[in-house]
Amino acid sequence: MKTSTGRRDWVHYYFKSTSGVIGLFLVLVMVILSIVSALNLAPIDPLEQNPIDALQGPSGTYWFGTDQFGRDIFSRSIDGMSRSLSVALLSVGLAAVVGVFLGVVGGFFGGWLDNLVVRASDVIFAFPAILLALAIVNSLGNSWIDTSIAIAIVYTPIFIRVARGPVLTVKEMDYVKSVRVLGFSTPRILIRHVMPNVLAPIVVQIALSLSWAILTESGLSFLGLGTQPPDASLGLMVSEAQALASFAWWTLAFPSLFITVVVVGLNLVGDGLRDALDPARRSSG
Amino acid sequence: MTNLLEIKNLSVVISEDKRVLVNDVSFEIKPGEAVGVVGESGSGKTLSALSILGLLARGLKIESGEIRFKGADLLKSSAEDLRSIRGKEIAMIYQDPMTALNPVMKIGEQLQEVLDSHQHQITDQKTHILNGLAAVGIADPNRAFDSYPHEFSGGMRQRVMIAMSLLLSPELLIADEPTTALDVTIQRQILALVAKERKRRNMSMLWITHDLGVVANLVDRVIVMYAGRVVETGTVDEIFKAPKHPYTAGLLASLPAAGRDRERLESIPGVPPKPWQVLNTCAFAPRCKEARDICSSHRPELTSNESSSVACFFPLGVKQ
């Protein structure tokens, strides 16, 4: 019999998983580096060109080496990471708020509203994510906000689906029926009794979607949409490094490494949260 | 008469933390005998039965004990031997026939598979299956043969399960609450069917349930379990007419029944403890009207007296 209160339980459980802790560490390192860059504390201005130092390998001055214009790859990488994370946070935030709202409301009330929500998300699902994002960015523009909106539209249906499924189950639970019989208002039932019980999969989905959003943003930049030169972006750096990689490996290796680290980190965090938030897995311990 | 099945000092624990769920349980089943195991949830009745077939869920394990079937210890048998005993000599029916039947396979195929997996020497397998279905009261066996489980009602699915379990003429049928999910009129049909088939085949049966009414009407001998232990055994008449353990007596008195006073039920205070909390005392002592000091400091052992046995320092109806 468990005697803990259940609420802080999952935090405790999360930190028992090694991979979850490693994931959280990787993500935190990237977040701190992004903040360093956002506060203009990077060792070298990421836009500053030093043609004399072009294409130098990693050294004490240039930790990750320099690119063909002599720009510092470490500073550009953390600047790109900061931009990627901003896009990911904004896009996933938008997608989660809109998607969860539509999913919860649609699932709880059903009827034509639900039909509309489900059909619309099916239509979006029918397109490959990156193609749809490409098309939307093309029509919106290239600012980081436009990119975020494009990615948000692509990921909203996932949140609709993740929220709607559990709501369909929870609304049939006796405890939701019993508060209806007790005459509670619908907003109260949704916020106090339905939402807390569908939150776990949504939290997990947010972690996983952040990593996908970073990949999508990088992909868009790689293809020349999204972030435009001379601004740094991990995807753009990888794209530019293609021609150089054969004789200056560091131009490709470090931006790619950053993308990999943050994506792996977020996935580990997502997996850790999934295990920690699932009472069935926990209680077996 | 030698025993068909003999369980000796069986203990089942949670592998991870060694918490005890079944605590030193012993009982036996004679050939042709119907034995009922009654107990509440958590009493260990289902785990004891699953142990017999080696079907304990992951995370649970048999800590000690012997399970002898026709003299051979099943716990020491090879996986191969155990597999050939399962289904062929010992069959089992479950509470929920929907999850016990494969939803994407036709009934006929599933029954066929039972025969195939035991290389049974039956020449006309289809006729054998159709006869089996007819024997459990399925009106149109040919149609049933080609149907999927979802096309049947709960009662009919339970009949199919029974047909499947009887297909290889087992010597022992283990039934885990097979009628709990059914309506009472359907339950009576299934009980009547099982009673008839058991008699016809002179088969032994282990019937696990929390429903005292079912046990009183179906079996020869009763084993009462509480918090992982056997607290009383006896013939159905002994248990229901002259219970010796205060738990058995209290339980029987607490249930409303025809002809009984409607004023107030004799309730048992408190809730059943977890088996691992009461390893070395009488598990029922905190709820028992007869309890004295010794009951909370020592464990009463199951002591036999002819056909019955009781694990109590102060059994009812016995002069102190």
Add this chain to the structure above:
Amino acid sequence: MSLSINNVTKRYRIRARKSVVNALNGITLSVEKGRTLGIVGESGCGKSTLARLIVGLEPPTEGSLLWSGSPLGQGVKNTFRSRHSKTQLVFQDPYSSLNPRQTIGACIAEVLKTHKLRGDAEISARVIELLAVVGIAADMQTRFPHQLSGGQRQRVAIARALAAEPELLVLDEPVSALDVSVRADVMNLLVDLKNKFNLTYIFISHDLSMVRHISDEIAVMYLGRIVEYGTWDEVLNNPKHPYTKALIESIPEHTNVRGIDFENVLEGEVPDPANLPQGCAFHQRCPLAVESCKLKVPELLNATKSHLVACPEVLK
């Protein structure tokens, strides 16, 4: 004051199967204040649908449900949400009827706050009082449902229903999911509460022995209709309808060792509610059925002044 259910019908349209399920067909019942009506029947008989209509979870398709003259059923959404209902429901499964993420104290306090049944200062005292009424110690109020036993959870569910100060309590299989040894305790509690608060009960169960224990009147349902109604004594000790008789004979009683009759078993299964047979819904399984049973649905007629039976054959 009383509950009156007038000619209530409930139909569900099942789109996938393009069919209509007749869950309730012209139910007429009344329950006097302070009485307990037991409703028995097997799955598909409509007893749980009736419970949902009485507490206003769903409106009836036809007919009306009145509690002391004011409607419970039709247009229930508005009246019911603006002022809290005088009818409350206790569910079968105490494991799913409490929000797993709310402490039991919070779940009772929420009812008092939402309906402003007590001032803010009095709420915690009232929560403790309600828990005490159902036999739960005050220091348990910070616990979550998963930390309680089934019996304790059912007590909390009852306390929460009482927090809304109901006059009529619908009990849908309130002890069926509980361990056998704690059922008597909860049954005794229900009887005490009824006397203490002058409640009216609708006690729904498939367990005839529990219904027999607590009911003043009993209604036996089969496929959306009442087939027999009367005082508990009349219905159970002098059953008239062949279905009621079969139901009573089917109960394995622990007081009657080897007493059940396995020879004369009621055969057949309950027909599909979406595809009811013509005439009396029981005629295919009935030992007394005659030709006319296949044509006309029998009406509930008086056998005695207080005993109604829907079977012309036994009234002849």
